Amino acid sequence: MAKERVTDIVERLVQPIAEAQHVELVDVEYKKEGANWYLRVFIDKPEGVDIDDCSRVSEQLSEQLDIVDPIPTAYFLEVSSPGAERPLKKPADFVRAVGEYVHISLYEPLDGQKVFEGFLRNYEETQLTLEIRIKTRTKEVVIPTEKIAQARLAVQL
Structure with a gap:
């Protein structure tokens, strides 16, 4: 069996958190930029997300990531809005x-x-x-x- 991708694991962890916070999970991205790895989670809602929405999702996701520990290397977790150029995936x-x-x-x-x-x-x-x-x-x-x-x-x- 192929090893499950980090983004798939994180998506599965963050989906119930997003639903509980009444925001939509737009995308999950895990990539290396320079010497650092970044785990980015993009959330949205019809009226737009604010810093409090991002903070609540980030805190709860961080707790889940500490328990499951799917990423063996150090990384930065960022939770934000997808912005004006939101990806279209689904x-x-x-x-x-x-x-x-x-x-x-x-x-x-x-x-x-x-x-x-x-x-x-x-x-x-x-x-x-x-x-x-x-x-x-x-x-x-x-x-x-x-x-x-x-x-x-x-x-x-």
């Missing part, structure tokens, strides 16, 4: 983002392009429709969901 994220301006990166080119930004007009399990602007005209692009490497909300410039 189907519910995409459904909620219909009508929003998004940034989509693909694993392989579609019509010679791997990066698209535009308004998410429709989402289905197998594809999404993006309205992009090319100079002075708009065009709809249908993107198969299996080609999506990363997706997030974007700030329109």
Whole structure:
């Protein structure tokens, strides 16, 4: 059996904490930056999270991490809002983002392009429709969901 990923273990630990605090678990990230490892947990709620929300989740998660001890090396735990460019990972994220301006990166080119930004007009399990602007005209692009490497909300410039 393959060793369980740190992010999967942390997601399982933090999910009930997030639910009890009435916040949504958006993402868990574990990565090395320079000489240090960071465990980042992103939470949100419709009216936005504040420092108290982050602090409560951080304290409770820290206690659980001390008990389970899934990370053998030293790391920094950060709990925060996903910010304006919130990642879109789950189907519910995409459904909620219909009508929003998004940034989509693909694993392989579609019509010679791997990066698209535009308004998410429709989402289905197998594809999404993006309205992009090319100079002075708009065009709809249908993107198969299996080609999506990363997706997030974007700030329109």
